[in-house]
Amino acid sequence: MSFNFKGLNEEQQKAVQCTEGPVLILAGAGSGKTRTLTHRIAYLLLEKKVKPSSVMAVTFTNKAAREMRSRIEEILGSTIAPLWMGTFHSICARILRREAEHLGLGQNFTIYDVDDQVRALKKVIALLSVPQQIYSAKLIQNRLSRVKNRFLFPADLEKMEPQDGLDEYLPDIYREYQKYLMSNNAVDFDDLLLKPIELFNKNEKIRKKYADKFRYVLVDEYQDTNHAQYLFIKKLVQDHHNICVVGDEDQSIYGWRGADISNILNFNKDFPEASVFRLEENYRSHDNILKAANAVVKNNESRIGKNLWTKLQAGDKIRLYEADDELDEAKHIVEVIHDEMFTKKRNFRDIAVLYRTNAQSRVIEDALRKNDINYTIVGGTRFYDRKEIKDILAYLKIIVNPADSISLKRIVNFPLRGIGETTISKIEKFAEIEQIILFEALGRVEEIASISPAMSARVLEFYKLIKNFIGLSSELSLVELVSTLTSETGIMHHYQTEYDQYESESRVENIRELFNSIEQFTEERKRDKQPADLAAFLEEVSLLTDVDTWNQANSAVTLMTLHAAKGLEFPVVYITGLEMGLLPLQRTMAQLAELEEERRLLYVGMTRAEENLYLSYTRQRRRYSSSVVNTPSLFLDEIPSELIEMITSGKGKTSVGRGRKKSRSKKIQAYFEHAGSQIDEDSEFKVGQPVYHATFGKGKIVSLEGRGENMKITVYFTDEDITKKLIKQYANLSPIEAT
DNA sequence: CAGCTGTATCTTTTT
DNA sequence: GATACAGCTG
Secondary structure (H helix, E strand, O other): OOOOOOOOOHHHHHHHHOOOOHHHHHHHHOOHHHHHHHHHHHHHHHHOOOOHHHEEEEOOOHHHHHHHHHHHHHHHOOOHHHOOEOOOEEEEEEEHHHHHHHHHOOOOOOOEEEHHHHHHHHHHHHOOOOOOOOOHHHHHHHHHHHHHHOOOOOHHHOOOOOOOHHHHHHHHHHHHHHHHHHHOOOOEEHHHHHHHHHHHHHHHHHHHHHHHHHEEEEEOHHHHHHHHHHHHHHHOOOOOOOOEEEEEEHHHOHHHHHHHOHHHHHHHHHHHOOOOEEEEOOOOOOOOHHHHHHHOOOOOOOOOOOEEEOOOOOOOEEEEEEEHHHHHHHHHHHHHHHHHHOOOOOOOEEEEEEEHHHHHHHHHHHHHHOOOOEEEOOOOOOOOOOOHHHHHHHHHHHHHHOOHHHHHHHHOOOOOOOHHHHHHHHHHHHHHHOOHHHHHHHHHHHHHOOOOHHHHHHHHHHHHHOOOOOOOOOOOOOHHHHHHHHHOOHHHHHHOOOOHHHHHHHHHHHHHHHHHHHHHHHHHHHHHHOOOOOOHHHHHHHOOOHHOOOOOOOOOOOEEEOOOOOOOOOOEEEEOOOEEOOOOHHHHHHHHHHHHHHHHHHHHHOOOOEEEEEEEEEEEEEOOOOEEOOOHHHHHHOOOHEEEEEEOOOOOHHHHHHHHHHHHHHHHHHOOOOOOOOOOOOOOOOOOOOOEEEEEEEEEEEEOOOOOHHHHEEEEEEEOOOOEEOOOHHHHHEEEOOO
């Protein structure tokens, strides 16, 4: 029987069959990327007789991995359990779990989320007397994470010229922080990626083991990989070069998280022998939507460039709504949903409302709730980030890994047991002197002279409680353990009694939901014939995203950020808040590279739509506590007007419509004065002029484009050795005397 | 030590 | 317009 290529176009078929050597698949939005990937894997297994255990496939979310796995199993008609499929983080965690001993970690290590990282950093910076007023733990966490994503170590930082005050402290903070994590038998999100690479670097035998095992490596959403992820992949494929990456530079939206778009732009340099396939036929969106999205993204400079086309009908025009404010916008969303439901007979699940920031969801939620429209919201506070859930998880983490003092401190006095801050720091000090972990120090609390016997008794009671649960954890099932835990520690009682009725109910309900998810997890594991132990559950939970738990089959309108929408599709998409300062976001507007990422974000949003696309902006929007007057996003002017149908609200439509239209086109003209136009003779900026910028320091102007406030200024910054393209109006650049 | 109250900061996106 | 945290009081 020969392989069934049904449903694949010619280019897709070629990409499927080119199994050996490096392959780059440039796949535009809606071009059947997932289909191609699943068939490629199925082809490897079926036609090339590759064992599932020899394949690693990296996806962007766990949800994508699950879906791809089940589609492949459908094609094959058999399970492919030994095939490694998951996110970088989950795959790396798996390797780390196996090889922990080589890195001085216990295999029961804990994964710290951002919250835990900040707590750990607070401790470290107090120890190093870093001025916390100037450099908050949150800021440091951010900076440190960026550094780690670039695979830099404290020693590397020391060799570099410090750019600001924090850089002076950073190597020490970094070193102490890692030491602290090690003593807690914990790793953070970034370590999950770094540690395996470190291990591969220092232990060739282990690297070879994995490189030999994974003869075929596939990476989806390659445009959003960071440098560490790039290195990880490189280590695995450097011998056999059987690497297939799929991506679309126009959908790179995670630059702020360290994603390096040059990974995909330079794939050909890394692997000169690479075969390149371009998937440019779009199967998802009606032509008007696609044309509009193309028209927007073509304004970006940093792209390979492609011509995405479709055989589908033109369809409706894109509807653009000008709202008075965010309340009016929400009202219009409700109207649109009603209209789509009744006149087009759509289901709630066909509709998605997208926005730039999570904060925008509130008003929309209120409006939907008032109008009895079912909705689910993806993102914001994750289920597993809710306080009542995190408290329980902290208990579980201690049980698995008693060295985890961050979690221990979180719950040692919750529910209240009368063990306060002072007592804990005394015990911490004792632990340091004795060179033992905090948890063991609790058991020896009586040796600390400054702690009263009454207090010692309370501490010991807590210690025994946890000890007892550690013993129970091997006897009870997961669900039994957790339900015993919530009752015996008094957590359940606390949430049932300590709050007003409404809050109490919702928290208890969340705890019940946790029980459900544990049961579900246990069943899934059983089905996959994998152990359903506590450590596995905790790992899954810390690597889960909100999208992973979202279920499109539910009958509800989906609300989420543009970022979360990546990879999804809906018949109807409504994108809100297309305003200067919001999309693009204010702080991105000065730098061309960041502005382009905002443009890609809108592109991603628009290309989620199959049949109907709605856009809106408000003339006025509440931000923080005051109202801001907005101008429409410059991106709106990039959409050809014949593709847009303006919708106005009942009141005062005509005057508003006319006045706005004019100011819009004038604005955009100014914004996109191109290189061909005359150089502004009166400007204080000339090529060669030395300038100063608050963040990047001193520099020199390399070239100028356009004129007036929207002039694009390319500057080479000497201190940082980087060239940046800035937009005058927002860049806050000042000329300085030549030195 | 716990609970209360006022203040600062947050809002960019997330593995 | 919430929420975390510092600082104060009982």
